[in-house]
Amino acid sequence: xxxxxxxxxxxxxxxxxTLALTLLSIALSTCLLLGVExxxxxxxxxxxxxxxGTDLIVGPRTxxxxxxxxxxxxxxxxxxxxxxxxxxxxxxxxxxxxVVPLSLGDSHRGFPVLATTPDYFTHFRYGDxxxxxxxxxxxxxxxxxAVIGAEVVSQLGYRLGEKIxxxxxxxxxxxxxxxxxxxxxxxxxxxxxTPVDRTVHIGLSAMEAIHLDWAGGAPMPxxxxxxxxxxxxxxxxxxxxxxLVGLKNRTAVFAVQRWVANDPDEPLxxxxxxxxxxxxxxxxxxxENALLLMSALVALVSLGGLVSVVLAGLNERRRELAVLRAVxxxxxxxxxxxxxxxxIVTLLGVLLGVLVTALGIALLSPWLQSRFGxxxxxxxxxxxxxxxxxxxxxxxxxAGLLPSIRAYRxxxxxxxxxxx
Numbered sequence: 001x002x003x004x005x006x007x008x009x010x011x012x013x014x015x016x017x018t019l020a021l022t023l024l025s026i027a028l029s030t031c032l033l034l035g036v037e038x039x040x041x042x043x044x045x046x047x048x049x050x051x052x053g054t055d056l057i058v059g060p061r062t063x064x065x066x067x068x069x070x071x072x073x074x075x076x077x078x079x080x081x082x083x084x085x086x087x088x089x090x091x092x093x094x095x096x097x098x099v100v101p102l103s104l105g106d107s108h109r110g111f112p113v114l115a116t117t118p119d120y121f122t123h124f125r126y127g128d129x130x131x132x133x134x135x136x137x138x139x140x141x142x143x144x145x146a147v148i149g150a151e152v153v154s155q156l157g158y159r160l161g162e163k164i165x166x167x168x169x170x171x172x173x174x175x176x177x178x179x180x181x182x183x184x185x186x187x188x189x190x191x192x193x194t195p196v197d198r199t200v201h202i203g204l205s206a207m208e209a210i211h212l213d214w215a216g217g218a219p220m221p222x223x224x225x226x227x228x229x230x231x232x233x234x235x236x237x238x239x240x241x242x243x244l245v246g247l248k249n250r251t252a253v254f255a256v257q258r259w260v261a262n263d264p265d266e267p268l269x270x271x272x273x274x275x276x277x278x279x280x281x282x283x284x285x286x287x288e289n290a291l292l293l294m295s296a297l298v299a300l301v302s303l304g305g306l307v308s309v310v311l312a313g314l315n316e317r318r319r320e321l322a323v324l325r326a327v328x329x330x331x332x333x334x335x336x337x338x339x340x341x342x343x344i345v346t347l348l349g350v351l352l353g354v355l356v357t358a359l360g361i362a363l364l365s366p367w368l369q370s371r372f373g374x375x376x377x378x379x380x381x382x383x384x385x386x387x388x389x390x391x392x393x394x395x396x397x398x399a400g401l402l403p404s405i406r407a408y409r410x411x412x413x414x415x416x417x418x419x420x
Contacts, residue, residue: 019345022345022349023345023348023349023352024349024352025349026345026346026349026350026352026353026392026396027349027350027352027353027356028353028356029298029301029349029353029392030349030350030352030353030354030356030357030388030389030392031353031356031357031360032298033298033353033388033392034353034354034357034381034385034388034389035357035360036294036298037382037384037385037388038357038361038376038385039376041382041384042376042377044281046193046194047277047281048274048277048281049126049127049128049193049194050072050073050126050194050195050277051072051124051125051126051194051244051273051277052125052126052127052128052129052130052273053123053124053125053129053246054123054124054125054244054245054246054273055245055246055247055250055253055256055272056244056245056247056253056256056257056260056270056271056272056273057071057072057242057243057244057245057270057271057273057276058082058090058242058243058245058260058268058269058270059071059078059082059241059242059243059268059269060078060079060080060081060082060266060267060268060269061267061268061269062078062079062080062269064269064271064275064276064279065276065279065280065283067242067269067271067276068271068273068276068277068280069280070104070241070242071102071104071241071242071244072195072273073195074104074112074114074195074198074199077104077105078104078241078242081239081240081241082239082240082241082242082243082266082268083238083239083265083266084236084237084238084239084240085265086263086265086266086268087099087101087240087243089263090243090245090260093256093259095247095248095249095252095255095256096245096246096247096248096256097246097247097248098119098123098245098246099119099243099244099245099246100116100117100119100120100123100124100243100244100245101116101117101204101237101240101242101243102114102115102116102120102240102241102242102243102244103115103116103204103207103237103239103240103241104241105168105169105241106166106167106168106169106178106207106210107166107167107169108152108164108165108166108167108200109156111149111151111152111198111199111200112195112198112199112200113166113199113200113201113202113207114199114200114201114202115201115202115203115204115206115207115237116201116202116203116204117203117204118139118140118141118203120132120201121134121139121147123244123246124196124244126192126193126194126196127192127193127194130192132189132190132192132196133189133190134147134187134188134189134190135150135188135189135190135191136160136187136188137160137185137186137187137188138186138187139186139187140186140187140201140202140203140206141186142184142186143203143205143206143209143230143231143235144181144182144183144184144206144209144227145183145184145186145187145202145203145206146164146183146184146185146186146187146200146201146202147185147186147187147188147189147200147201147202148185148187148188148189148199148200148201149188149189149191149192149196149197149198149199149200149201150188150189150190150191150192150197151191151197151198152197152198152199152200153188158185158188159185160185160186160187160188161184161185161186162184162185163182163183163184163185164182164183164184164185164200165177165178165179165182165183166178166181166183166200166202166210168211168214168217169217178210180224180226180227181209181210181227181230182227183202183206189201204235204237204240205235205236205237207237208233208235208236208237208238209227209230209233209235212225212230212233213225245270253272256270257270257272339397342396342397342398343393343396343397345396346392346393346395346396346397347393347396349392349396350389350392350393350396354389358378361376361377361378362378364376365377365378
C-alpha cells in the first residue's frame with residue numbers, strides 16, 4: 001500500500017500543474033457549497049433570533065403571523081389598537097414580570113418609527129438573549145429625543161444632536177410631516193442584525209405629542225400646538241399597537257395567554273414568539289429552499305467538472321497506464337492507483353476550500369454585518385456541512401475510480417503506440 005501511495009503521489013506530482021487546476025476547482029466548489037450552507041443556516045438563525053427573552057406578544061385579535069410581522073418586523077399595519085387600560089391591566093397581572101408597550105404607524109424617510117418606553121432598552125432581547133447596546137449617546141429622556149438604529153445611521157449619515165422630522169404613516173406626502181415638532185438624535189444603537197437596526201425609537205409621550213393637533217390621520221384645520229406647549233397636555237397614550245410581555249415564571253405562559261384571550265373588555269390575543277416565528281418561516285422559507293437547490297446544483301456541476309477533468313487527462317496517461325500493465329499491474333492495481341490519486345487531490349481540495357471558507361467568514365463577517373445585517377460566525381461545522389464535505393470526498397474518489405475502468409480496457413498496444 002505504501003508503494004502504491006508513493007506511485008500515486010509521484011504520478012500526481014508529475015502532472016502537478018494540471019492537477020493544481022483540478023484542486024483549485026474542488027476548493028472553490030467546497031468554498032461555495034459551505035458558504036451557501038453557512039449563509040442559509042445563519043439566515044434562519046438570524047430570522048429566529050429577531051426577538052428572544054420575550055414570553056408573549058399581546059395585541060388586538062388578528063392572525064398570529066400578522067401580529068408578529070408588525071410588532072417585531074415592522075411590516076404591515078395593525079387593523080386596530082390595544083387600549084391603554086388593557087396594557088395597565090396586563091402589567092398588573094400576578095404572573096407578569098414586565099411589559100413593554102409598542103406603538104407604530106409613523107415613519108422617517110422610509111424607516112419605521114417605534115414609540116415605546118425606556119424599559120424597551122432594558123428588557124428587549126435578540127439572538128441568544130443579547131440586550132440592546134448603545135454604540136454612542138443615551139436612551140431618550142426628553143419628549144423629542146430619538147434613538148436610531150445602525151442601518152438608519154448607515155444610510156442617512158446622522159450624528160448625535162441632529163434634528164430629524166417624522167411623518168405620519170408612510171410619509172409619502174409632504175402634508176403628513178410633523179415638521180413643527182422636530183426630534184433630536186440622542187443615541188445610536190449598536191448593530192443587531194434585526195429590524196431594530198432599521199427603526200427610529202421615540203417615547204410614547206412623544207407619539208402623543210406630535211398627534212395632539214391631528215385627527216383622523218390628518219392635521220386639524222386651524223389648530224396648531226407648538227412643540228414647547230405640548231407639556232401642558234396629558235400625554236398618556238390612549239392605545240398602543242402591541243405589548244411585549246415577560247413572565248415571572250414561564251410555566252404560567254398558557255394561563256396568561258388564556259387570561260388575555262378571555263378579556264371581557266376588548267378582543268385581544270397573546271402569541272408565543274417562537275411558535276409564531278416557526279409559522280412565519282414556513283411561509284417565507286422559499287428562500288431557504290432556493291439556497292438548498294443552489295447548493296445541490298453547485299455540487300452537481302462541481303462533481304461533473306471533476307469527472308470531466310479526470311477523463312480529459314486519461315488520454316495523457318495511456319502510455320503510463322500501459323507501462324504499468326506491461327509490468328504486471330492488474331485491474332485491482334490500476335483501480336487503486338487512480339482512486340487513490342483522485343482521493344488525494346479531492347482531500348487537498350476540500351481542506352483548502354474549508355480553509356478559504358473560514359478565512360472568508362473571518363474577513364467578510366464585519367462587512368456583511370454592517371452592510372446587510374447578516375452575522376456570520378466561525379464555529380464547528382454543522383451536520384449538513386460535514387455531510388457536504390463527506391459527499392465531496394466520496395465523489396472525488398469515485399471520479400478517479402470510474403474512469404479507471406475505462407483505462408484498464410485500453411489495449412496495451414494502443415497505450416504503447418498512441419495514435420498521432
